[in-house]
Amino acid sequence: MSIEMKNKILKNCAELFYKYGIKSISVDDISFNIGISKKTFYKHFENKNDVVKAIATEFISKIKLFNKEIVEEKTDVFYKLMKIYKKMLSQFNSCNPSFIYDIKKFYPDVYELFIEFSDKELNFLITNLIKQGKEEGLFRENIDENIIYKLHINRMNAVIEGSLLPEKSIANPIFFEFVVIGLIGITTIKGHEILENKLNDYKNEKNF
Incomplete structure (x- = not known):
């Protein structure tokens, strides 16, 4: 072989x-x-299902690797969250919506790989970043990071499925509006000021 x-x-x-x-x-x-x-x-x-599973596994692995690299960077929590969200959206946005729809409808065992990644690894990653932000005084103490994660992931799913933003519209400046609105809602006054000050830097960063 x-x-x-x-x-x-x-x-x-x-x-x-x-x-x-x-x-x-x-x-x-x-x-x-x-x-x-x-x-x-x-x-x-053996069959097409084997191919679909292998492709989905590689698809998820690329996101995992990117997320690992971002988390290890010496950057702030806002930067890490925004980079992770943008990678997620751009990765899915590179596909025809039918790709995910077909997996969800016809390949439930493969779709379960995405659910497992979202419910476990991505959940752990995002909630830990939110906890870090709370410890640094950037996010409000009274927020539940698990609920915030679910709200953010549901909004991303709506974008991926095409029901929230027009196709191919995740690039700046719409992406920043989409993500920043979600972050501002959980920031402290200190966090809000820092985020506002950093936004122009993020927007001007060539590879953001």
């Missing part, structure tokens, strides 16, 4: 699924697009 061929199939499938969704793409379409036989496809994958 060729690792190169397996990776080639995964790469091409990811491009097709991100662009057109999953349900509309058959194994015949995949084989034709790559220029291989169906026999070659089934030599590397």
Whole structure:
């Protein structure tokens, strides 16, 4: 079994699924697009579900790696939260909404990977950053970080599913309005002042 061929199939499938969704793409379409036989496809994958699961796993892994790198940076809590939110939104925004819709409807075992990531790792990461912000006097002491996380993740899901913001509109300045509104609601006076002062720096940062 060729690792190169397996990776080639995964790469091409990811491009097709991100662009057109999953349900509309058959194994015949995949084989034709790559220029291989169906026999070659089934030599590397048992079925399309295996491919979908592998792509979803890699998709989530990229977000995990990015989040880990951001958390380890010597930057402030506001910066870390905004970078994480933007990465999440941009990662999903690079896909046709049908990609997530199809996973949710037709591949529940794969969709569970996203739920598990959201409920465990992402929840742990965001709530810890909010706790850190509370300790630094940036966020109000009386807020429940778990509730705030759920509110923020629900708003992000609404963007990802296309019901809150127009498609492809997460880039500045709309992104900043979207995220800042969510953060300002939980900041202290001190936190609000610091966030306002830092916003221009964030907006002017080339790679933000």
